Amino acid sequence: MWSIVIPTYNRLPILQKCLQALEQQEFPHPYEIVLVDDGSDDGTVQYLHDHTQNFPHVRLFQQDHQGAAIARNTGIDLARGEIIVFIDSDLVVTPVFLAAHAQALAHAQALGGSDRAFTYGSVINTNNFENPTSEKFTIQDISTAFFATGNVAIAKHWLIAAGKFDISFRQYGWEDLELGVRLKKLGLKLIKCPDAIGYHWHPAFTIAQLPRLVDVEAQRGRMGVLFYQKHPTWEVRMMIQMTWFHVLLWGILSLGGLLNERSLRPLLAWLVDQGKPQLALEIARIFLNWYSVKSVYAAYRQIS
Template identity: 80%
Template sequence: MVNMWSIVIPTYNRLPILQKCLQAMEAQNFTTPYEIVVVDDGSTDGTVEFLQSHPQKFPHVRLVLQNHEGAAIARNTGIDVARGEVIVFIDSDLVVTPIFLSAHAKALEKSLANGDRAFTYGQVINTANFDEPTSEPVKITDISHAFFATGNVAIAKHWLLEAGKFDTGFRQYGWEDLELGVRLKNLGLRLIKCPEAVGYHWHPAFTIEQLPALVDVEAQRGRMGVLFYQKHPTWQVRMMIQMTWLHVLLWGILSLGGLLNERSLRPLLTWLINQGKPQLALEIARIFLNWYNVKGVYAAYRETRQSL
């Protein structure tokens, strides 16, 4: 019998969309008691002040503060203070439907008939529509094959503790949730897909000004990918982090060895954005962004080999 659920939401400088996220979580059609643990990771945009001054708007929220230390540490903080037997992880830019928690609960309860070594994974739909994020239709690019991802997942707290929680060595972007997923799989946990638990992941429409940050993210993802591989040196992880000759060949050919990049494609990307097609522009940009990721992961791998 589950007496309480805890929704753990790490956040950093996302106040406008966080408000929508929390409003949706407060509007749940859910009879089991639940709390919303918001772990602020050192925000400087007024997030803390807003939540502290509007407690009546968010009666389920428990605000926890920490210095800016990254998502892995923030989620571990949430796990440590959570009062619920079940923990739901969502991101602070996710807006859910009113049946979100009840859908996870029904799927988890059904899985208990075969033992409790299971967790539920909901559906994430990406959208750039801030005013009406839940109006976005599902797209082929929304399909995920991840085993464990913290954008929309419900799991018993004791499994997180037994697996050792998130590895705090992942201080930059990427892979900390999938790495924990490997350890959960090694404990024998099963993934139960729960498409009824829908979350709409908001991000601003793609602009040219985002390119430097996106390029930096790929470098970070490459470095954290190597850390992932060091912990789990398998072919499956190499495929996940794009550290194979197949990825070198694929993105090398598509990017013409890097000739297609943020500089050479800037006129085309700008034209597409001006034509009202920012998503198409982003998909084209992913060609050279993936090439940067592949180069970054191999560069980070060489650095680690040289330091041995």
């Protein structure tokens, strides 16, 4: 038995595509989709109640809006499968998704003699809502994360042994990588599984997204310091960009913050109008990273 655990919050349009793809798996073993709704108010729950016949593998559970870490822990607790697959609710997978994870896990166990390993599939970013699986892999899709919940398969008992997700991560970021540190301490190995492809949809960049993106970086900085408190290592400092190298890098590139969402707004708007939203977003990442670094140090000073 396999359990696909998905937390969701106000993502109904792309969630429909996510679930439809999971219902079309070419997989010889029984599986379930444990969907944990984290307090959505966009009609997600009503839609699923009205279309239960379309999603026979889905088991829906509801909770108040408490964040992804608690939602995933709820999914772990309620999952009936021995293997848990984590994906996000804005991921659309191919028909061989589960089979690819299963083959890679079996191969790793045959080589290592135990199940002390997990598989990490490919995540391809796209803003093509109509046909998300048409996107090609690019260099920007390369991930160096050890454990990330966008596309991963792992035996349930290892998640329990590691203590599951730390629920003190209530804002955006780092809860999955923090769990990855604990899994690594248990001796688990990362097995790349490029054939388990998930297409991560997000809307094309617009100027209207800037306030939310700025807020996300502030949250990421605060949660990054929480990550460092729990694991005060140089590796974690590098992950959360709490080094003088990152201060200099993003400080120089943003001209000490002079290049920001206000000063660059005309350029970003022009690029979006020219049909180049991805380029606009990459430029915006300069000051967004600067905000993240500033937030990390501000949060660190506060706890110190």
